[in-house]
Amino acid sequence: MKEQKSRRSGIKVMSGLIVLLGSLSYVMLIAVLNGSLGFLSAMGVTVFGAVGVAKALGASIGMSYGLIMALAILCGVLRGILRYFEQYSNHFIAFKLLATLRSKIFVALRRLCPAKLETKKKGSIIAMITSDVETLEVFYAHTVSPICIAILVSLAVTIFVGVIASVYLALVALLGYVVIGIALPLISSKLLKKSGVEYRRSFSLFNAYFMDSIKGIKDILYHNAGEERKKAVDQKSDELLAYSHSMKKDITNAGALTELAVTVFILITLAVGILLYTKDMLGIGEMVIAIVTVFGSFGPVIAISALPGNLTQTFASGDRVLNLIEEQPSVYPVENGKDFDFEDLQVSDLSFGYEENKSVLQDINMRARSGEIIGIVGESGCGKSTFLKLLLRFWSKDSGSIEYSSNDIENINTASLLDNVTMVSQSTYLFDDTIEENLRVARRDASMEEIVDACKKASIHDFIMSLDGGYKSNVGQAGDKLSAGEKQRIGLARAFLRGSKLVLLDEPTSNVDSINEGIILKSLADRRKDICIILVSHRESTMSIADRVYRIQDGKISEVRN
Ligand SMILES: Nc1ncnc2c1ncn2[C@@H]1O[C@H](COP(=O)(O)OP(=O)(O)OP(=O)(O)O)[C@@H](O)[C@H]1O
Ligand SMILES: [Mg+2]
Known part of the structure; x- marks a missing residue:
């Protein structure tokens, strides 16, 4: 039914996410430029210090000490300003994009609704809207620009050292950037992959189990299974801790390896610089400036080495979000078809x-x-609810036809279909809002009289009036404050209020006592003159008001009474 997409490679996820940047890419450019210049300014403070030392050592520097000091101070001030703009642009992009991504996810969910969402776990959708999107903030604010900054700064320093001092020193620095910024991250991402994947798997298993336990806490208590459940939670938590330890160990090892490489390259630079000086290939002043410049230039590539730990998770989040945004619905809404009565x-x-x-x-x-x-x-399980969903085109039929007033359902505008046909499903969802607002979901502009009338027909008006707040009473999250039968009757009132010509009722009175069922059935029977009702029910008493009854058995339908 649903094709399982293979996972995208890291590069594909990155490019997919960058395409989503769209018109924000110029802000990203500003962030990268500010970041690179900012880092170079920070280096400028020590480099001008080195220039002063070089001058004191007798190198021919065409600047006064005062000017050198002034330039060092200027670099410091510039560093602050540029850093501010870098951070500002990065977070501007990140948060703007998070908002855009969330809205794209909602658009995708609306498009996929309801067919494809039935098969998706609600938990994973919530996870996507919250944690996955948050994780992508890391990508936009702390991944793309560090990579660009590292490339720009490394190139700038290589050229600077090559021009003012020696090509050999420049080559040593370049080799250092390649090893620390490319080779080591590749090695450590391999090293971290196994423990990272194990940790995340254990983390999501733990989360799912814990959430499940909280949701099912009533049933756990009813069956006195609390102790057992607690033991299982503890055990999963210990497992998670063990995986977390092993991942942290790997991260520490990778970090130590990077630090070691930086120290080794600093020593090599120093050795090469001294060698060049002793061979008279480099003046003392140039040597000091070049070495100080290279020493201070590893920051951006070190930042890249620190990325792999987060990146796998970022890519997994990016992959899920891109998959959802690109997923095709199983039913497309009809917009250029016909309207009908x-x-x-x-x-x-x-x-x-x-x-x-x-x-x-x-x-x-x-x-x-x-x-x-x-x-x-x-x-x-014979397919009654499925049949009603097909009548609303929540799913597309495989073959045969459904015609409303001689119009094929596939050619009817979805908006017109939903105006003409309403369904009250087996479980009514109530929003955490007042009863009145929950009823207005069916028709926003309904008058209070119409709302009361619908509730009387659904035999729920008296109950609502018995509440302190009446129609303004809050129903609690997911209607927690109401009984199953009360929720069902509010669902029915919604259908009465909607006033559609065809009403599909899936077990409308299954949680209602016989007195209230009588009132509801009478309301239904009274309305039959101008509307059509398709009623699914197990109860014989409910079927008493039906003009004709069909039975579904083994996938086939037959008329059993007329
Ligand atoms: N989204 C779905 N994906 C796959 N199978 C489904 C889905 N929804 C229902 N089914 C299966 O289709 C069959 C018919 O389900 P349906 O909900 O239509 O039964 P029903 O007659 O309404 O049952 P009940 O009287 O218990 O409400 C069942 O075997 C069910 O497991
Ligand atoms: Mg059903």
């Missing part, structure tokens, strides 16, 4: 399966028209 529904030879070669519904034929109440019965 519901009069009748004709389903012919409809077949569907969520997975290939595993059909849920086969050759379904049924009809319904305005003024009718149609019942659908069948065992749990």
Whole structure:
């Protein structure tokens, strides 16, 4: 059903993420320039110090001590200003992009909704919106520009040393940059890969298990399984700690290796400088300036060596986000089709399966028209809810046809379809808001009278009035403060308020007692004149109001009563 994409390489993720920069790339350029010049200014302070020393040692420097001091101070001040602008631009890009990425993710989720989201774990979507996007901040603010800065600074220093002192010293410095900025990061990323992957896997397993335990805490208590669960959480936490230790050890080793390489290259530079001086190939003043310049220039390449630890995680996050943004929905909304007014529904030879070669519904034929109440019965898992979802085109059928007022569903504008057809699903979701706002989801501009009328029909008005806040009462997160039956009746009230011509009801009274069921069924029966209702239920009592009843069994449908 859903193709599993192979993981992109690091380069592909990086280029994909940079493409997302779009018009922000010029800000990135400013950040890199400020960063590079800023670092060079910082070096300038010590380099001008070295120039002063060189002058004292007798080198011919065409600047007064005063000017040298002034330039060193200027470099210091410039360093501060440029650093400010570098940080400002980096974070400007990062946060602007995070906002853009979040909105792209929401657009992608809306496009994929509902079919593809049914198969995605809600937890992983939440993780993507929160931690994955946050991780990408590291990429934009702390990865791309350090790499560019390291390249620019290293090149500038190599050229400077080559021009003012010696090509040999310049080559030693260049070799140092290549080893510390390219070779070592490649080696340490291999070194860190295994422990990094193990740590992250253990981390997400622990998180998932912990979240699951919190969500299921009621059931854990009911079955007195708390002690066992606690032991399992402890064990997973110990495992995580062990992986964290081994990863930290690898990171420390990689860091030590880099420091060692820096020290070795400083010593080589010193040795080469002294050698050149003793062979009369370099004056003392140039030697001091060149060596001090090279000594202070490893900062940006050291920063690159520190990247691999984060990078694997950044790439994994980038990969997930890019996958979601690029994922194709299984059903595209129709925008340039027809609008219609519901009069009748004709389903012919409809077949569907969520997975290939595993059909849920086969050759379904049924009809319904305005003024009718149609019942659908069948065992749990036979495909009743699936059938209703197909009528709303939440999924696309495999074959056959669904026609509303003689218009094929594939050619009907999605907005018009959703205006004409409403569904009350088996579980109604309530937002953490007031009852009134939860009802207005169905129709924003409804008057208070209309809202009250819908609630009376759904047999929930009296309950709402019994609450202190009435319609302004808050329902709590996910409707936690309401019983299952109360939530269901609010779902029904929403459908009544929406006023669609075809209403699909999936077990509308399964959590409602027989008195309230009677009131709801009477409301439904009273409305049958101008609308059509398709009613899925296990209960015989519910089916009593149906004009015709279909049974779904083994994927086939048959009319059982009319
Ligand atoms: N998103 C999905 N992906 C894959 N299979 C699914 C999906 N949703 C449902 N199914 C499967 O399709 C079959 C029909 O499910 P459906 O929800 O339509 O049954 P139902 O008749 O409504 O059952 P119930 O009476 O328990 O609500 C089941 O075997 C179910 O496991
Ligand atoms: Mg169902």
